[in-house]
Amino acid sequence: MFPFELLRSEASAANLLEQVRWRDGLQCPHCRSESVIKHGSYREYQRYLCKDCDRTFNDKTGTIFAHAKIGLDKLLFAFYSFVRFNTSIHQLDAEIDVSYRSLHRRVEQFARTLDAPAVSLVGPVEIDEFYVSAGKKGRERDQPSRSRGLSKRGRGTYAKDKPPVFTLVDRGNGQRYTVPAKSADETTVRLLLENNEKESLTVYTDGFRAYDPLEDDENFHRESVIHGDGEYVDGDAHVNTCESHASLARRWLSPHRGVSKDNLTAYLRPFHLRRRILRKPGREALKEIVQAVL
């Protein structure tokens, strides 16, 4: 359920931030000392004095919430809706009474602050790519996905404003990754797959040639399905989970029609976060969203 009570006012949002931020104890953001005492307040926020460096700070100091003109309750509402409901910034702008520019800046800052998911593969792994029409901001066109099958030529590249996005599904630990790349080539594929714990990682792919070099590499056991031959599943060898994850990623990106190719990485990070909080109740989900940017 939507965490109304936590976002009721700036004071209740401040209270939430205080709880999440100092869950492991207070620490001075200037010198990391734990010798810190309460020292009045700054608006809705608790203020502190560091006994080591003599400097003061408050609950927002050193976070992306600092110096925001937008109240923390509104800001958290925006981030929550953005991640949880895939709300576009234009739609958020209609809900929140602040300038579009500053809201846009804050939401993108939020997305950029999220950690990139650390790829660590157990395997077996499905890998596949899809292509997003994302040029420079302002002249992006949303196009239907390329038809699969025989049309393997003319794959997109970053330079051609159609950057590839790789999806990796680790069947060993259930993790899924969505990683934008400059181009869909052997080097990129190797970089994506090198973070694994196996001596011989089983990799399922389609028939795209960038995956071919895995075939005679002792570190990999590659099995492929050739979609062009009307073959989609061959025992365990398929990339169906990648394809369904890719369609979720496409749907995730679609409300944000203005996403430029340089921002693709940032816009896909909240998509990862969204999956993490999917089954969590509103309160927990909101706390995790806050924690993810501290």
Ligand SMILES: [Zn+2]
């Ligand atoms: Zn200090």
